[in-house]
Amino acid sequence: MSLLYGKRIAEPEVMNETMEVEAYTAAAAAEHLDRLDSACAAAIINMGARPNWWLDVGCGPGRIACKVHSLTSARIVGIDLAFNMVKKAKESTQAFGATSLYLVQADAAALPFKGGVFDLVYSNSLLHHLSHPVGFFEEAVRVMQNRGKFFLRDLVRPLRWKLRKHINFHGRNYLGSMRQLFEASVRAAYTIDETRRILRTTPLLDGYVSREDGSYLIIRR
Numbered sequence: 001m002s003l004l005y006g007k008r009i010a011e012p013e014v015m016n017e018t019m020e021v022e023a024y025t026a027a028a029a030a031e032h033l034d035r036l037d038s039a040c041a042a043a044i045i046n047m048g049a050r051p052n053w054w055l056d057v058g059c060g061p062g063r064i065a066c067k068v069h070s071l072t073s074a075r076i077v078g079i080d081l082a083f084n085m086v087k088k089a090k091e092s093t094q095a096f097g098a099t100s101l102y103l104v105q106a107d108a109a110a111l112p113f114k115g116g117v118f119d120l121v122y123s124n125s126l127l128h129h130l131s132h133p134v135g136f137f138e139e140a141v142r143v144m145q146n147r148g149k150f151f152l153r154d155l156v157r158p159l160r161w162k163l164r165k166h167i168n169f170h171g172r173n174y175l176g177s178m179r180q181l182f183e184a185s186v187r188a189a190y191t192i193d194e195t196r197r198i199l200r201t202t203p204l205l206d207g208y209v210s211r212e213d214g215s216y217l218i219i220r221r
Contacts, residue, residue, distance in 0.1 A: 006160035010131050011188040032173040040124050040153050041067035047220065049120035049149040053077065057108045057140065058126030062089030066096040074119070079106040109135030113143045120149045127154040127217070128188040137202040149221060150207060155189040156217040170215040192217060
């Protein structure tokens, strides 16, 4: 625990409750979050990975996976531990007409794939759900090809005395259940320093950690 940042309050690792799934899905259709998802998809494309097999870890309802699919010829596999999220993602991909996007219910810390399969592993808003993220980083590196790339975007936990202002500003577009989920996610997020310390204990120790757009933690390799 840091006196500067306060205690991290972990969220459940699986977002499988109907309220959580519906709140997230409804918010994903909103103009604000749609812009954020588009920016994330563009950043993923800008990694310049070879367009063979890409892996979306913690794909949620599949919005970002669909956006990425529309921008690349790569075949994309999306995994999520929550059955209801995978179900929503399948509905999204069918509506979107994503023919080379495949969905699997799986654990990020025990991926059901052979080693060296993917040219790119990416993730959005998964890290803050993980109490012990080392297994996820180890698995991500294991399933990547030798020259594979890694991209992660997640929320960042602000300084303790800036927490309320941070939540009010960056959560200003959310209402009701989604606002509650956003605040819980910020409190569960890792700081930049915490993330760097974790990466140093994993095969992803050369990942570059940065803070972008005020509220996001980004890892690139």
